[in-house]
Amino acid sequence: MGVDFQHIVEGFMVAIKPINLFLIIIGGFLGTVVGMLPGLGPATAVAVLIPITFGMDPTSALILMATIYYGAMYGGSRSSILINTPGDGSAIAATFDGYPMAQKGQAGQALTISAIASLIGGLFAIIGFIVLAKPLAAFALEFGPAEYFLLFLFTLSAIVSLSIGNMVKGFISMSIGLVLSTVGVDLQSGVHRFTFDIPQLSEGVDFLVVIIGIYAVGEVFYNYISIDKLKKEKKKVGSKWITKEQWNQTKWPMLRNGPIGFLIGVLPGAGGSIASMLSYSTEKQLSKHPEKFGKGAIEGLAAPESSNNAASVGAFIPLLTMGVPGSGTTAVILGAVVMLGLRPGPLLFENNPEMVWTLVDSMFIGNIFLVILNILLVGLLVRILDTPPKVLYPLILVLAFIGTYTLSYSMIDFYILVIFGLIGLGMKLLDFPVAPLILAVIVGGDMEQNFRKSIVAQDNFLNVIVASPVTIALTILTILSICYPFFIGWLRKRKQKNT
Amino acid sequence: MRKLIGIMILFTTLLIAGCSSGSDEASGSDSGGSDFPTKNIEIIAPASPGGGWDATARSMQKVFSDEGIIEKSMNVVNKPGGGGEVGWQYLKSKDAHTISINSSLVITNNLLGQSELTYNDFTPLAILTTEWNSVTVAPDSKFNTGAEIMEQLKKDPTSLKIAVAPSLGNDDHLSFVQAAQEFGVDVTKLNFMIYESGGDVLTAMLGGHVDVATSSVSEFKEQVLAGKLKMVAVTSEKPIEGLEDVPTWKEQGVDMVFPHWRGIMGPPDMTEDEITYWDEKISKLVETDAWKKILKNNEWEDYYMDSTESAKFLEKQMENYNELLNVSGLID
Numbered sequence: 001m002g003v004d005f006q007h008i009v010e011g012f013m014v015a016i017k018p019i020n021l022f023l024i025i026i027g028g029f030l031g032t033v034v035g036m037l038p039g040l041g042p043a044t045a046v047a048v049l050i051p052i053t054f055g056m057d058p059t060s061a062l063i064l065m066a067t068i069y070y071g072a073m074y075g076g077s078r079s080s081i082l083i084n085t086p087g088d089g090s091a092i093a094a095t096f097d098g099y100p101m102a103q104k105g106q107a108g109q110a111l112t113i114s115a116i117a118s119l120i121g122g123l124f125a126i127i128g129f130i131v132l133a134k135p136l137a138a139f140a141l142e143f144g145p146a147e148y149f150l151l152f153l154f155t156l157s158a159i160v161s162l163s164i165g166n167m168v169k170g171f172i173s174m175s176i177g178l179v180l181s182t183v184g185v186d187l188q189s190g191v192h193r194f195t196f197d198i199p200q201l202s203e204g205v206d207f208l209v210v211i212i213g214i215y216a217v218g219e220v221f222y223n224y225i226s227i228d229k230l231k232k233e234k235k236k237v238g239s240k241w242i243t244k245e246q247w248n249q250t251k252w253p254m255l256r257n258g259p260i261g262f263l264i265g266v267l268p269g270a271g272g273s274i275a276s277m278l279s280y281s282t283e284k285q286l287s288k289h290p291e292k293f294g295k296g297a298i299e300g301l302a303a304p305e306s307s308n309n310a311a312s313v314g315a316f317i318p319l320l321t322m323g324v325p326g327s328g329t330t331a332v333i334l335g336a337v338v339m340l341g342l343r344p345g346p347l348l349f350e351n352n353p354e355m356v357w358t359l360v361d362s363m364f365i366g367n368i369f370l371v372i373l374n375i376l377l378v379g380l381l382v383r384i385l386d387t388p389p390k391v392l393y394p395l396i397l398v399l400a401f402i403g404t405y406t407l408s409y410s411m412i413d414f415y416i417l418v419i420f421g422l423i424g425l426g427m428k429l430l431d432f433p434v435a436p437l438i439l440a441v442i443v444g445g446d447m448e449q450n451f452r453k454s455i456v457a458q459d460n461f462l463n464v465i466v467a468s469p470v471t472i473a474l475t476i477l478t479i480l481s482i483c484y485p486f487f488i489g490w491l492r493k494r495k496q497k498n499t
Numbered sequence: 500m501r502k503l504i505g506i507m508i509l510f511t512t513l514l515i516a517g518c519s520s521g522s523d524e525a526s527g528s529d530s531g532g533s534d535f536p537t538k539n540i541e542i543i544a545p546a547s548p549g550g551g552w553d554a555t556a557r558s559m560q561k562v563f564s565d566e567g568i569i570e571k572s573m574n575v576v577n578k579p580g581g582g583g584e585v586g587w588q589y590l591k592s593k594d595a596h597t598i599s600i601n602s603s604l605v606i607t608n609n610l611l612g613q614s615e616l617t618y619n620d621f622t623p624l625a626i627l628t629t630e631w632n633s634v635t636v637a638p639d640s641k642f643n644t645g646a647e648i649m650e651q652l653k654k655d656p657t658s659l660k661i662a663v664a665p666s667l668g669n670d671d672h673l674s675f676v677q678a679a680q681e682f683g684v685d686v687t688k689l690n691f692m693i694y695e696s697g698g699d700v701l702t703a704m705l706g707g708h709v710d711v712a713t714s715s716v717s718e719f720k721e722q723v724l725a726g727k728l729k730m731v732a733v734t735s736e737k738p739i740e741g742l743e744d745v746p747t748w749k750e751q752g753v754d755m756v757f758p759h760w761r762g763i764m765g766p767p768d769m770t771e772d773e774i775t776y777w778d779e780k781i782s783k784l785v786e787t788d789a790w791k792k793i794l795k796n797n798e799w800e801d802y803y804m805d806s807t808e809s810a811k812f813l814e815k816q817m818e819n820y821n822e823l824l825n826v827s828g829l830i831d
Contacts, residue, residue, distance in 0.1 A: 043549075044548075047547070047548030047549055047553075048548070050548065050549075050557060051557055051560075051561065054561060141702065141705050141706035141707075142706055143706065144703070144706060144708040145708065185666070187665065187666065187693045187694075187695065188693050190611070190666055190667055190668065190829075192613075199580050199581030199584040199585050199588065199614075200580045200581070200585055202580060202581040202582070202584070203579065203580055203581070268698070268699075268702045269699075269702075318702070322701075322702075322705060322722075322727075323701070323721050323722065324698055324701055324702045324705070325698045331549060331696070331698060332548060332549040334698070335548075335549040335550065335553075335554060336549075338554075338796065338797060339554060339558075339793070339796060339797065340796065341795075341796040343720070343721045344721075345721025345722055345724075345725060346721065346722060346725035346726075346727050347721060347724060347725045408547070408577075408579050408580060409576070409577055409578060409579075410578075410580065410585065449695070453692050456660070456690070456692060457660065457692075457708065
């Protein structure tokens with residue numbers, strides 16, 4: 001089917017109804033806030049809202065929930081940049097360069113550029129949705145166990161190869177993450193692994209607890225140790241407006257990574273965390289000065305931010321065209337709209353096109369609203385940096401515990417949180433990169449399950465690699481990303497010899 | 500006007516949600532006989548928000564208070580983990596003001612040795628709803644009935660990849676096992692691929708990564724109506740509304756009806772008065788139009804049984820599950 005202009009325009013008229021505009025504003029605001037708070041994510045926020053959507057018009061309910069979802073993508077990077085604590089998995093990559101930027105006194109600009117990048121990624125994905133929804137959904141279904149396994153493997157190899165000069169530590173960090181991801185009931189055999197008869201552990205360690213523990217609690221511990229050594233210096237926050245030079249540096253990364261994020265978002269088994277991580281590593285490898293990455297390179301912040309927002313829009317494609325949820329949050333949204341008597345599935349596009357297009361158009365409005373909201377909030381948010389550490393860190397600790405409790409309402413998670421706080425502290429003191437560990441926890445379980453399913457489906461490992469053009473391409477990319485750091489090292493040595 | 504009220508509720512909840520999703524369990528006071536209930540009611544959904552258990556609990560809460568059946572205020576408490584284990588452990592320590600959603604897992608977890616708790620440790624209050632299980636294949640599959648699939652599996656039990664979620668020993672799995680066994684298939688050799696959720700099974704099926712899927716009817720109904728999948732058997736007594744062409748197992752010559760039920764239970768040692776209270780309230784609940792509409796929206800079927808009938812039903816279910824788990828090789 002071509003582009004359905006009539007319904008797009010009709011949908012727009014519905015989307016700008018006052019009630020829907022109002023819901024976009026509420027959803028955008030709420031999404032930004034929950035995105036910012038570690039642990040409280042869009043899935044929790046949507047779930048809490050389910051009783052309120054009872055009795056609402058299904059289209060309006062869908063608009064509200066979708067806005068919360070992508071609003072959280074805007075919010076997630078706020079805390080990454082300001083306090084080095086990602087609000088969600090997809091905001092991890094924003095800590096790599098966002099936090100160093102803030103330390104260099106460019107917090108304002110970092111917040112602004114990440115909002116703009118989110119807008120560009122979001123807008124690109126909306127256009128992609130309008131033009132390509134159906135063929136892409138069909139493509140996404142081609143991804144079977146073998147393809148997913150290799151995609152996850154590639155993501156992990158890309159993230160390990162980021163820690164150039166520190167590959168061994170990166171690899172150890174990833175391995176710890178993979179070990180952690182085996183905790184819980186093994187789906188294929190039903191065996192309880194490392195659960196120590198604690199029922200709460202049977203569903204594994206929630207990666208959000210790991211994130212909050214290692215980043216937030218770890219950061220608090222670290223500052224507690226060094227609190228008296230810290231010199232009292234007033235950190236500069238700088239202008240919130242980006243310079244022309246910064247715009248020139250970031251415009252291509254933002255445009256390039258919208259499509260990457262969008263495509264990964266469409267895959268039902270992968271989401272914003274993987275999209276933003278792959279975008280970051282792509283951008284670093286394309287960059288003329290990769291050595292600046294991790295030290296406050298503005299491209300390194302713009303690329304993943306554009307990507308994760310595009311992914312959140314892409315995730316609606318399998319939901320709306322096939323009735324297949326593409327992420328944790330869209331699964332909750334699916335549950336909620338079913339309660340309203342709406343069944344997203346292959347017939348939704350035929351039977352309720354105006355509803356689908358109203359949602360897509362509302363995303364357009366919502367993204368514009370969110371970028372304005374987030375830039376307006378910059379002035380307020382940067383004050384966090386002025387907060388004295390003795391006030392700020394206890395506050396972070398409180399938020400970390402609240403966020404953790406909302407994940408599964410269990411006290412066991414508090415112990416896990418503190419344990420990971422100590423692990424985070426140890427890693428910080430020993431200078432281990434934490435991103436490989438977290439990413440391994442996020443993808444490890446799925447990677448293992450898909451590996452085992454692919455072995456059952458394809459008989460042996462060689463067949464897994466050559467199962468389809470996609471698997472071959474992913475295998476090549478994986479090998480390249482592993483070899484790349486060695487290649488760079490070799491080049492450097494040669495240069496040194498020459499000079 | 501309704502919208503305005505909705506918005507106001509929205510605002511208040513946003514405030515609450517923003518602060519925390521706290522737990523405010525009133526505890527301490529004893530529950531006295533005829534004055535029951537004396538404090539707020541708690542409904543446990545032993546799972547995360549978004550799934551069938553959570554939806555059942557929240558629907559109950561809504562209808563109970565909207566229709567004025569219960570005046571006391573009610574909370575839904577999510578206690579996910581261990582396939583219900585965490586929520587039910589919690590229920591065990593509570594009094595009759597707390598009730599919990601259950602399903603066949605309250606029986607099978609124990610049979611599989613994954614839990615100390617079983618239905619006997621609680622007070623059955625009602626069976627509420629059921630869904631039905633189904634067997635589905637790709638639209639261009641050579642199989643047109645469930646019986647044809649079983650005949651093939653009888654020749655070679657490993658020849659088909661069968662998708663199921665989220666674990667062996669659940670209703671999706673065991674309903675397939677029971678049908679297969681009736682046909683004389685060696686069920687211990689079946690090649691099951693276990694996915695994390697029904698959505699993942701659907702994705703795998705639509706992408707052609709598995710040959711057969713066993714799931715709830717509702718999870719696949721839309722795709723079947725759109726012609727993207729072909730449903731070849733259902734476990735209900737009569738054909739499913741909207742899917743009249745799909746034969747039941749009974750119509751295919753197998754004497755089997757397999758409900759995927761959800762019910763309600765209370766903590767152990769409830770008094771007669773307390774049980775009577777819940778019988779009265781729940782029987783009112785299932786008669787309301789609001790409840791019937793929720794069932795329709797979710798494709799659930801009314802399966803109401805009161806506390807006495809539920810107790811007998813669970814007893815029978817226990818025997819059936821024990822046998823099925825035995826033949827499938829999951830327990831000795």
